[in-house]
Amino acid sequence: MSTDRQPSRFLPGLGGLLRGELARWYWRRILAHTVAWTLLVTGLLWYVTTRANDSEWRGFDLLIHIWWIALPLGSIAISQNAMIEERQGGTLSWVVSKPVSGPAFILSKIVSDLVGIALPAVVLQAAIAWWMLPALDPKAGLAIRQPDMGRYLIVVGVEFVIIVLFVTLSVCMGTIFRNRGPVAGIGLGVWILLWNSPTDIIDRMSIGGLVSGELSGAAFKPLTEFLVFGQTLDPASGVYWTLAWAVVLTVVATGVFSREQF
Amino acid sequence: MADATLDTRDGMQRTEANGLFRGLRGLTAAESTRWFPWRSLTFTALGLALLVGNYVSWLAQKDKILGHLILSSLTLWVLVLILMTVAATQSTVAGEIAQGTAAWIVAKPVGKTAFVISKFAALIPVVVVAMVGVPGVVARFIFVAAEGNGRTEFNGYEVMRLVNEPSARGEYTTVPDWADHLGTLGLLMVIILVIAAAMVLLGCVLGHATAIFAVGLMIPIAMVVLALTPIDHQFVSLTPAWLMESFIDGAGDNPAPVLAPVVVGLLWIAGLLGVASWWFNRREL
Amino acid sequence: MRDLALEVRGLHKHFGKTEVLRDLDLDVPIHSIYGFLGPNGAGKSTTMKIVMGLLRPSAGRAYVFGRDVHRDGPAARALVGYLPQQARFHPYRTCREVLEFVARLYPGRVPRGALRDRTDELLENVGLAELADRRTAGLSGGEAQRLGLAQALVSEPELLILDEPAAALDPEGRRDVLGIIESLRGRVTIFYSTHILDDVQRVSDRVAVISGGRIVADGPVSDLLTGNESTWTLHTRGCSADTRAALTAEPWVTDLDVRSRGDSEIWSVRLVGDEAAERLLHRLLLDDGVDIAEFHTSDHTLEDAYLSIVRNDREH
Numbered sequence: 001m002s003t004d005r006q007p008s009r010f011l012p013g014l015g016g017l018l019r020g021e022l023a024r025w026y027w028r029r030i031l032a033h034t035v036a037w038t039l040l041v042t043g044l045l046w047y048v049t050t051r052a053n054d055s056e057w058r059g060f061d062l063l064i065h066i067w068w069i070a071l072p073l074g075s076i077a078i079s080q081n082a083m084i085e086e087r088q089g090g091t092l093s094w095v096v097s098k099p100v101s102g103p104a105f106i107l108s109k110i111v112s113d114l115v116g117i118a119l120p121a122v123v124l125q126a127a128i129a130w131w132m133l134p135a136l137d138p139k140a141g142l143a144i145r146q147p148d149m150g151r152y153l154i155v156v157g158v159e160f161v162i163i164v165l166f167v168t169l170s171v172c173m174g175t176i177f178r179n180r181g182p183v184a185g186i187g188l189g190v191w192i193l194l195w196n197s198p199t200d201i202i203d204r205m206s207i208g209g210l211v212s213g214e215l216s217g218a219a220f221k222p223l224t225e226f227l228v229f230g231q232t233l234d235p236a237s238g239v240y241w242t243l244a245w246a247v248v249l250t251v252v253a254t255g256v257f258s259r260e261q262f
Numbered sequence: 263m264a265d266a267t268l269d270t271r272d273g274m275q276r277t278e279a280n281g282l283f284r285g286l287r288g289l290t291a292a293e294s295t296r297w298f299p300w301r302s303l304t305f306t307a308l309g310l311a312l313l314v315g316n317y318v319s320w321l322a323q324k325d326k327i328l329g330h331l332i333l334s335s336l337t338l339w340v341l342v343l344i345l346m347t348v349a350a351t352q353s354t355v356a357g358e359i360a361q362g363t364a365a366w367i368v369a370k371p372v373g374k375t376a377f378v379i380s381k382f383a384a385l386i387p388v389v390v391v392a393m394v395g396v397p398g399v400v401a402r403f404i405f406v407a408a409e410g411n412g413r414t415e416f417n418g419y420e421v422m423r424l425v426n427e428p429s430a431r432g433e434y435t436t437v438p439d440w441a442d443h444l445g446t447l448g449l450l451m452v453i454i455l456v457i458a459a460a461m462v463l464l465g466c467v468l469g470h471a472t473a474i475f476a477v478g479l480m481i482p483i484a485m486v487v488l489a490l491t492p493i494d495h496q497f498v499s500l501t502p503a504w505l506m507e508s509f510i511d512g513a514g515d516n517p518a519p520v521l522a523p524v525v526v527g528l529l530w531i532a533g534l535l536g537v538a539s540w541w542f543n544r545r546e547l
Numbered sequence: 548m549r550d551l552a553l554e555v556r557g558l559h560k561h562f563g564k565t566e567v568l569r570d571l572d573l574d575v576p577i578h579s580i581y582g583f584l585g586p587n588g589a590g591k592s593t594t595m596k597i598v599m600g601l602l603r604p605s606a607g608r609a610y611v612f613g614r615d616v617h618r619d620g621p622a623a624r625a626l627v628g629y630l631p632q633q634a635r636f637h638p639y640r641t642c643r644e645v646l647e648f649v650a651r652l653y654p655g656r657v658p659r660g661a662l663r664d665r666t667d668e669l670l671e672n673v674g675l676a677e678l679a680d681r682r683t684a685g686l687s688g689g690e691a692q693r694l695g696l697a698q699a700l701v702s703e704p705e706l707l708i709l710d711e712p713a714a715a716l717d718p719e720g721r722r723d724v725l726g727i728i729e730s731l732r733g734r735v736t737i738f739y740s741t742h743i744l745d746d747v748q749r750v751s752d753r754v755a756v757i758s759g760g761r762i763v764a765d766g767p768v769s770d771l772l773t774g775n776e777s778t779w780t781l782h783t784r785g786c787s788a789d790t791r792a793a794l795t796a797e798p799w800v801t802d803l804d805v806r807s808r809g810d811s812e813i814w815s816v817r818l819v820g821d822e823a824a825e826r827l828l829h830r831l832l833l834d835d836g837v838d839i840a841e842f843h844t845s846d847h848t849l850e851d852a853y854l855s856i857v858r859n860d861r862e863h
Contacts, residue, residue, distance in 0.1 A: 012621035013652050016651030016653075016654065017652065020651065023644075023648075073476075076475075077472050077476040078472055080471070080472075081471050085471065088361060089635060090635030091636060091637055093631065094631060094634075095652075097601060097629045098652040099621040099624040099653060179357075180471060180475070181349050181350040181353065184348075184349035185345075185350065188349055189342070192341060192342060198315065198319040259603075261603060262596065262602065
């Protein structure tokens with residue numbers, strides 16, 4: 001035995017931790033999530049659109065609306081466990097007694113949840129909706145015409161950013177609090193705040209301004225207008241700000257976690 | 263439930279509840295310490311902050327329409343309360359099972375049913391006083407204060423406008439009297455308690471925190487969807503969604519029943535807790 | 548520093564106003580089997596947790612093979628296998644998956660192709676071969692402890708830190724653990740805490756005793772056993788109360804324990820000093836009220852030495 005086999009200087013333990021975390025997702029869990037998300041997103045989309053009158057038909061706007069409800073709630077439900085489950089199960093101290101760094105541990109939690117949620121909830125549902133929505137009503141008007149693929153990929157990216165925000169927020173809160181209640185509660189509070197933001201500043205500094213709004217009346221969500229009506233992505237700053245918030249939350253999480261004693 | 267008289271070593275006779283509910287009082291008192299005072303104060307502060315924040319936001323609007331303030335305050339508040347209830351109660355039973363403390367407690371001379379019921383019973387004062395009661399009373403004073411700001415007086419010449427534009431109804435809303443307001447608060451209390459009872463049941467039945475939370479979120483969403491979807495009212499009136507329907511109607515200054523939905527809600531609570539107790543009693547810990 | 552696997556210097560730790568460790572120094576030589584003894588709450592687990600980077604010291608430093616455990620934590624921990632006092636694992640993993648998960652956290656330690664053989668071998672060694680594919684949620688306390696030992700060994704560590712490794716084990720499991728520790732002698736440094744002093748006497752080269760947050764004795768086991776104390780056993784008959792009282796007052800008697808058996812008494816007397824036994828015998832022979840049926844020395848055990856050290860520390 002020698003003492004020269006050392007862990008990587010950059011984020012030691014990340015590879016092993018990430019493999020371990022991702023291993024939780026395949027295959028039973030990812031299959032269960034695929035079924036659940038498909039029922040929730042595609043099922044609801046299909047149910048509503050096949051029963052809607054022409055005047056109520058909102059196509060991709062409805063998809064974006066469902067995503068805006070389902071993705072934050074799903075991300076909070078899943079990621080609130082990331083730290084709390086390990087802490088309450090007593091495995092947190094066991095894992096960090098191995099040659100792993102705090103940032104690697106936090107990143108492994110975030111990345112694995114991002115992958116585990118994004119694949120069945122966004123990527124798969126986006127692919128289904130791409131084919132399903134225009135096929136449901138060939139008489140479709142502007143709101144449901146087959147959109148530009150490039151723009152659609154940007155929309156999918158924006159939806160991914162929603163997951164990034166709520167996963168990093170939940171993981172960060174999980175490093176600060178010891179129970180699921182406040183972790184989930186703060187996530188839900190942020191979601192409601194972004195949906196009902198009292199000022200324009202919050203809309204410009206978060207993703208809420210692009211995707212939130214009611215599913216009624218003549219107005220479409222800004223992201224729908226970008227996708228279907230070819231308008232500019234406004235406020236695009238919300239995407240950059242949200243990614244910046246995610247970085248801040250990750251840094252805070254690693255900072256708090258590195259100070260934790262077991 | 264029969265009571266037993268026990269002779270104790272000190273020669274005193276003490277009466278103890280037998281069977282399923284044995285230990286309920288002590289367990290409820292112990293569980294209450296989790297909620298009082300800090301968590302309860304947090305709920306109260308959150309509700310007050312939301313109502314005041316919404317009022318301040320309303321004051322900044324050009325058209326200060328009282329009906330819009332009441333509707334937005336109450337709907338936003340019920341949404342926040344529901345989500346906070348799901349978040350706060352998701353671990354009350356499941357957390358104890360996962361950490362082994364449930365097995366430790368039911369190994370004492372207490373009934374398993376008492377353990378389950380105590381989780382719910384401890385929440386009742388939290389919901390009635392801290393979550394709904396205090397902010398709800400303050401809310402009415404806010405509405406009264408807002409009444410002087412830009413209220414549109416209703417007169418007979420404006421009837422035709424309402425016929426042609428039903429959504430304008432909010433412009434003629436006046437502050438509900440205390441009886442109506444307390445009725446709305448009562449509906450809200452029972453809505454929250456139904457969700458809390460459902461969370462207790464989920465905690466007894468499901469093992470995984472994500473599943474409990476996700477299914478828990480589905481319950482209020484289902485209530486809202488049922489309340490807002492134009493489906494058979496007879497069906498809705500058999501479900502807790504009737505509470506939500508009445509609450510939304512009341513918030514919009516429409517006539518809405520209170521007593522009947524509350525009775526249906528209480529029956530649902532009894533049923534949910536009954537199933538939870540039955541499940542927990544046959545469960546191996 | 549080069550011949551030390553673990554070096555602790557001036558370690559202090561307090562939780563609020565409670566001081567748990569006070570200026571603790573410790574040197575664990577490479578390839579030694581080092582027992583870490585002390586009463587409950589003395590600071591054994593706290594010391595180990597600081598070494599593993601799970602707690603921050605209030606003052607002082609700890610080094611594993613010369614690497615500062617706080618400045619260079621992952622590099623230091625890469626050389627260590629650790630078994631915590633209460634072994635906990637992810638309930639959704641099987642025993643084999645736990646070992647594979649841990650092995651991946653030590654890059655380069657176990658080649659990918661050899662992982663399966665390594666986990667099989669370890670599970671066999673700790674008696675869990677039949678439970679390899681069972682989820683850890685269903686393990687008993689003893690089985691979890693065995694798996695804990697296996698996961699500490701999976702990376703082929705240079706230093707093994709075991710916090711009460713035999714605490715939850717049945718006699719067979721305890722024997723197996725001692726066997727594993729013995730089998731690693733000369734190849735791996737083992738630093739372990741325990742309350743089972745027989746085990747320490749059987750396998751340890753060196754021992755440190757911690758009491759009240761500081762080391763009160765430290766050295767080879769043989770040094771601790773050859774102190775100037777001795778224990779004598781007497782079987783007596785007759786009235787002995789006055790004699791006992793007089794003996795207890797003597798400075799060369801450190802402990803006197805009496806048990807009744809029928810009409811006789813069994814005395815266990817701990818003495819200090821070279822001629823104490825002669826003095827005791829002389830004293831008893833002069834006492835008409837006491838008949839001596841047996842008078843013999845008992846082996847001086849590590850338990851005697853440990854109790855004496857801890858008692859002396861408390862008195863001072």
